[in-house]
Every structure is written in C-alpha cells, then in structure tokens.
Amino acid sequence: MDAFIYDHVRSPRGKGKRDGALHEVTAVELARQVLVALRDRSTLDTRLIEDVVLGCVMPVGEQGADIARIAALMAGYDESVPGVQINRFCSSGLEAVNMAAAKVMAGQALAAIGGGVESMSRVPMGSDGGAWAVDPAVAFPSYFVPQGISADLVATLHGHSRRDLDAYAVASQQRASAAWAEGRFARSVVPIHDLLGIVLLAQDETVRGSMTLEALAALKPSFADMGEKYGADGVSLLRYPQLERIQHHHHPGNSSGIVDGAAAVLIGNAAFGRKTGLKPRARIRSFASIGSEPTIMLTGPAPASQRALKAARMSAADIDLFELNEAFASVVLRYMEQLAVPHDRINVNGGAIAMGHPLGATGAMILGTLLDELERRGLGTGLATLCVGAGMGTATIIERI
Secondary structure (H helix, E strand, C coil): CCCEEEEEEECCCEECCCCCCCCCCCHHHHHHHHHHHHHHHCCCCHHHCCCEEEECCCCCHHHCCCHHHHHHHHCCCCCCCCEEEECECECHHHHHHHHHHHHHHCCCCCEEEEEEEEECCCCCCCCCCCHHHHCHHHHCCCCCCCHHHHHHHHHHHCCCCHHHHHHHHHHHHHHHHHHHHCCCCCCCECCEECCCCCEEECCCCCCCCCCCHHHHHCCCCCCHHHHHCCCHHHHHHHHCCCCCCCCCCCCHHHECCCEEEEEEEEEECHHHHHHHCCCCCEEEEEEEEEECCCCCCCCCHHHHHHHHHHHHCCCHHHCCEEEECCCEHHHHHHHHHHHCCCHHHECECECHHHHCCCCCCHHHHHHHHHHHHHHHHCCCEEEEEEEECCCEEEEEEEEEC
16 A cells, blocks of 8 residues: 655754754654644644654653653644654654554555654753663674764775865755755744744754855864774774774764754555545655664665665666765765765755754654655655664655655
C-alpha cells in the first residue's frame, strides 16, 4: 500500500542558547504549536490520525517521557490519538516519518504524523548521558571519539582542506539567505508565539547571508584541544593507523548550529485522501537505515542512500534533488564525492550550517524542504538523508504526485 505526504509544517529555528528567541518556549509547547498548525491548515479531523511519532534526541527532564503523546493532547487532538517518542540521534525526525509511513504502508494505519522536536537551549546536548560516551568499558573497545573529531577525521582521510570546508559553509549561508529573501520557506514555516499570542520568531534566527571566507578564516578550530590534549586524536589514529595526524579544520562556522525547533509531516494512504478531500503531494517511494563504522561515525548517508535507491530500483542519477543534513561541511563534501552529486542538486536552499540542526526535528524539516523545492522547480524525485551518531545513516526517497 502506498504512503503519501499530504502536508508538512515546521517552526523557524531559534538560536539554541539562553538569548535565543525560542528559549522561553518548552519543547512540548514547540511541538504543540506545530501540531496545531498541521491540523488547522487542513481542517483535519484528528480522530483519523492513528499515531504521532516524534523524534527527540535528549528525552530527559521537561523534554522527557513520551513527548509525542503529551504534545498531541496539549494540541487538542482527540484522546484516541496515541503518540510515541523515538531516538535515532540526528536522523530521529526522518526516522519518525519513516515509521509513520511504514504503518500506513503495512495497512495498520489510515494516517499518521511523523516529525520531531528539540529545545537545545533548554535541554542541552548530552543531557541524557549514555554508556558509549561515559563508560570506559564501552568506549574503549568501540574507539569512541566525539563527533567533531569524527568530522575532522572525514576531512583528513579524504583531503578536504580548511578552505574547501569554509567555501561550502559560505555557500550554505548564501543559499539560505536567498531562500528566505525569495519566500521559498513561507508556505511551510509557522511562527512560534508566546503565552500572550505574540510572535516570538517567524524566520530562522542563525542565517548570515553576508558571511565571507575571510570571516570564517579567522575562527579557531573547535576540536583541536579535544583531539590533541585529551586523547581523542590518539583513539582515532588507533582506528585509522594509515594517518600520521588529524587535521582540525572544523569550527562553528562550517558546522551545524545548535538551535530549537519542531516539525511535523502528515502521512496517509489513498483512502485517507478520499475521506478528507486532501490531495497528496508526494509518495514515499522507499526508505532505509544502516549502520556504519562508529569512530568516523558520519559516513552513513551514502550507504543508506544506496540501500534506499536499490529498494526503489533507482540510481543516484534518477534523483532530481538531494537534501543532506549539514552536520559538518566534510559530511556533505564526502557524500557528493561518493554519489557523484553536483553541488547544484544538493541543499539548494542551504542547510544546517546556516539554519541550525535541532537534533530530533531536522530530518522531518529537510524532507519538507525537499518536497517544497521539488514543487517550486517542477521536478519529480528527491532524496533526504542524514548522518547519525554512533555510526548510522537514514535516507528517504520521495516522488511528487
């Protein structure tokens, strides 16, 4: 059975610090406002929704427990609508959409919502702990290093210079700035309001279209001390002994920003469309998740994409547009090399380097961005993918109706 995308919305992304525009908004409230917007845009009878699946990577404290169910209740959805929170690190939002689609494809749901939420200003990255990073009995045999070291390892292994990474970052900022200026996100971004109904944020907060190579060149590498003084480089070299040393080229300007945000995607079968009068915008053609080498960690998008392409009986050349989460610039450069994707077909409206990466929500956000741009350009097929902590990757292929 086919699963169709009927609609999607996202919040703007707010700077993930105490002075960010969305800091006063809890994660539950972020998710609530997005779910309300998705319902109201389609005058949706929520009794038809048979699950809400939300990614959340730090499910602790006020962001903890089963945030999907609580957000659905707070959004006024019918009490019959269940909810579940999932965590596949950075691809959680896309995995949530895939899980919702799988229920529809299997005939186990008429319609479901997939998406995600993360308030990184209120629940910082790493708040949930986890054995891989903190238990030596787990970290040592698996050659654990922090993700920034992995990004520098990708760049070192594949010859990406500091200038290469910075040039990509400048392009991301310029593309995101142009996309906002031309209203390309206007259809799908819903403003976030405070308790009085006053708009707190209506546009991504971290876009810097005036960024230059010279400005980025002045930034110090973020992970050099971590690697050289605290042993992470040594661990990497044990796993990759062919290298003499790690080149530390990543910094805040060519890495994804820490932000707050939420997103939701409405998935249903053909009968759902007939029952509601809604018109499907795209068909989910295939999706896949894979495991990859955990020390380098960030190379999963290419094999995940290849698995999804194989399932769809397609090749990379059949894809009109790609969206790859810009966790770090080296991730995108390596992916472009592996799948022979030209820069004018990937992240054409910028990405997380410019707009930020709200961990649990990003996957759903980039899938929506992909669909909107396919429609704007009159193109047919798109692939969204993300690298994932601990060495994984997730990819989804969509086809416009």
